[in-house]
Amino acid sequence: MTYDYDVVIVGGGHNALVAAAYCGRSGKSVLVLERLSQVGGAAVSAEAFPGVDARLSRYSYLVSLLPPRIIDELGLHLTLARRTVSSYTPDPATDGRTGLLVAVDDAERTASSFAAIGAADDARQFELFSDHCRVLTESLWPTLMEPLATRSEARGRVVASGGDRAADVWDALIEQPVGAVIERTHQNDLVRGVLLTDALIGTFAGAHDEDLEQNRCFLYHLIGQGDGRWDVPVGGMGAVSGELALAARREGADIRTDAEVVAVTADGRVRFLDGDDRVENSVTGRWVLSGVSTPTLDALLDASGFERTTHRDGPGGHPREGSQVKVNLMLTRLPKLKDPTVRPEEAFAGTFHINESWSQLEEARQQALAGSIPSPLPCEIYCHTLTDPSILSEELRASGAHTLTVFGLHVPDHLLDGMDEGDARAALTRAVLESLDSVLAEPIEDVIMRDPSGALCVETKTTKDLDRILGLPKGNIFHGGLDWPFLEDDEPRETPAQRWGVATGHERILLCGSGARRGGAVSGLGGHNAAMAVIEADAAAAGT
Structure with a gap:
C-alpha cells in the first residue's frame, strides 16, 4: 500500500x-486534521466577552505537567510564571472571617494562618505530608517521558531513592484510599479538605473509594515537576498551543483546520470533511495517531466497520463522566473578603478554595448522588491576571480589572441529563455565584464587569458544553479514567506502543492525547510518548 503521509494525526x-x-523532527511526513477552526483543543485563549479586550484561557488554565525537556527540545518560547501563594481557604466554621493561607516561601506566615483557624497542631503535619508526597513524586516524575515501568519497578525506584519512609508512603498513596492517610495525619476539617481537593478535581469520587480513582487524580495533581507546582502560562493557554503549532509547522507538519474526521480504518485510511463546503476527502498514513477521546476513536472505527479499540471504561462499561463546571468571570476589581487579615491580592494570588472543607466535600457528593446540584457548591478559584496581566488591554489593566476562573466540583454529567442546556447552564451559574457570595464581604455581582451591551461578563462551561464543543464524551476532562503512570506487573509491554502507554487494539493506530496512559492535563506527554513509540517502531523495522 502506498501512503500519503508517514503519520496522520486525528x-x-x-x-x-x-x-x-516530534514526528516531523525525526524526518517523518505529518498531517494534522482538526475539526475546529483553530488548533489547541482545550488549551486555547479567546475573547470570551464581546467588546471586552481580554483573552481568557477558555477551558484549561494552569500548567504543571509540561516537562521543561519538551519546551527545550521543541524550542518553545514559553514563560510559565510561579504564583506567590499556594492557596487560601475561608473557614466555614467562622463564616469566612478567618481562613487558611498557605504561602509558597513564607513558612512563618503559613504557620500563623494554621494557628488562626485553630489548626496549629496540623501545621507540621501538613508540611510533613507534603514532604512525604515528594518522596513519591520526585521519583516518578522523570519516568513520565520514559517507557513505562511496571508497578514493582516503580515501587522499587521510590523505595530506593526515598529513604526509610518510602515504602510506607507508597502504600499510603498508591495501595490504599488516600482519604485514610489524610484522616490519620490531620485533625482539622478545613485542612483535610484542602488536601483532599487535589484528589477530586474533575472526578466524581469519594475519599475512601476502593477503585482508587481519587488516588490517581491526587498523584497527577502532585507529580508535576516533582513538587506539584501549578504555574501560570504567560499570555494564557493560547500561548502554549500557539508555540506548539509553530514548532510543528517548523518541523514540516501540515496542519489543516476545519477538517472533521469521519472515519478511520485499521490500515491507515482516514476520511474527513474539508473546509466550509464539507467536501469529503481521504488520506492514508503508515501510522494514525488519535488525539481525540477513545470513545470518539471507537465511533470513527465503527464508521469504517472495524473493531473498536481498547479503552478504560467506568462502572458498567460506560465512559467515566466528567464532574465539574467552569465559570469565567471578568471583574472591575477584586471582591472584598470577610477575613480582615488577608488582602484580596494575596487570597486570589493562589488557588482560592471555597466550601471545600472535608465535611463540605462529602456533603456535596452526597447531594449529587441524590440527584441535586450541591449547595453550597465546592469551588476553586484562580486569578490569572494577578500573576500575568498581559492578557488584558492596557486600558483594562489601568482600571484595576481582573479575571477569575471558577472550577466547581461534584457536578457529575448525569445531573444535567434531561435538562435544557440553557436551564442547566443557568442553574450551575447560580450555584457558583451563590457559593462565591457565601465567603465574600460583598455580592460578587457588584464587581462583575458588564460588556458594551450591558450583559454581565460571565461565561459558564458545563460538561455538556465540553462534549458538544470539544468532543469530550460526558465532559470528562481526562478523556476517561486516569491510569497509574506504570503498568501492572502482568500487563504486556512487548511492542513500543505498549511500552510507551499509547497502544490500541490496532497495531497502526496509537493514542496521542489525554486518553494515553500518562495523559490528562496540559502536559504534552501523550503526544511525546506516541511519537517515541512511532520512532522506536520504525527504527526497529529498519533494523537500526
Whole structure:
C-alpha cells in the first residue's frame, strides 16, 4: 500500500501538536486534521466577552505537567510564571472571617494562618505530608517521558531513592484510599479538605473509594515537576498551543483546520470533511495517531466497520463522566473578603478554595448522588491576571480589572441529563455565584464587569458544553479514567506502543492525547510518548 503521509494525526489539541513536532523532527511526513477552526483543543485563549479586550484561557488554565525537556527540545518560547501563594481557604466554621493561607516561601506566615483557624497542631503535619508526597513524586516524575515501568519497578525506584519512609508512603498513596492517610495525619476539617481537593478535581469520587480513582487524580495533581507546582502560562493557554503549532509547522507538519474526521480504518485510511463546503476527502498514513477521546476513536472505527479499540471504561462499561463546571468571570476589581487579615491580592494570588472543607466535600457528593446540584457548591478559584496581566488591554489593566476562573466540583454529567442546556447552564451559574457570595464581604455581582451591551461578563462551561464543543464524551476532562503512570506487573509491554502507554487494539493506530496512559492535563506527554513509540517502531523495522 502506498501512503500519503508517514503519520496522520486525528485532532489538533496540544498533545497532537507535540506529536506532530516530534514526528516531523525525526524526518517523518505529518498531517494534522482538526475539526475546529483553530488548533489547541482545550488549551486555547479567546475573547470570551464581546467588546471586552481580554483573552481568557477558555477551558484549561494552569500548567504543571509540561516537562521543561519538551519546551527545550521543541524550542518553545514559553514563560510559565510561579504564583506567590499556594492557596487560601475561608473557614466555614467562622463564616469566612478567618481562613487558611498557605504561602509558597513564607513558612512563618503559613504557620500563623494554621494557628488562626485553630489548626496549629496540623501545621507540621501538613508540611510533613507534603514532604512525604515528594518522596513519591520526585521519583516518578522523570519516568513520565520514559517507557513505562511496571508497578514493582516503580515501587522499587521510590523505595530506593526515598529513604526509610518510602515504602510506607507508597502504600499510603498508591495501595490504599488516600482519604485514610489524610484522616490519620490531620485533625482539622478545613485542612483535610484542602488536601483532599487535589484528589477530586474533575472526578466524581469519594475519599475512601476502593477503585482508587481519587488516588490517581491526587498523584497527577502532585507529580508535576516533582513538587506539584501549578504555574501560570504567560499570555494564557493560547500561548502554549500557539508555540506548539509553530514548532510543528517548523518541523514540516501540515496542519489543516476545519477538517472533521469521519472515519478511520485499521490500515491507515482516514476520511474527513474539508473546509466550509464539507467536501469529503481521504488520506492514508503508515501510522494514525488519535488525539481525540477513545470513545470518539471507537465511533470513527465503527464508521469504517472495524473493531473498536481498547479503552478504560467506568462502572458498567460506560465512559467515566466528567464532574465539574467552569465559570469565567471578568471583574472591575477584586471582591472584598470577610477575613480582615488577608488582602484580596494575596487570597486570589493562589488557588482560592471555597466550601471545600472535608465535611463540605462529602456533603456535596452526597447531594449529587441524590440527584441535586450541591449547595453550597465546592469551588476553586484562580486569578490569572494577578500573576500575568498581559492578557488584558492596557486600558483594562489601568482600571484595576481582573479575571477569575471558577472550577466547581461534584457536578457529575448525569445531573444535567434531561435538562435544557440553557436551564442547566443557568442553574450551575447560580450555584457558583451563590457559593462565591457565601465567603465574600460583598455580592460578587457588584464587581462583575458588564460588556458594551450591558450583559454581565460571565461565561459558564458545563460538561455538556465540553462534549458538544470539544468532543469530550460526558465532559470528562481526562478523556476517561486516569491510569497509574506504570503498568501492572502482568500487563504486556512487548511492542513500543505498549511500552510507551499509547497502544490500541490496532497495531497502526496509537493514542496521542489525554486518553494515553500518562495523559490528562496540559502536559504534552501523550503526544511525546506516541511519537517515541512511532520512532522506536520504525527504527526497529529498519533494523537500526
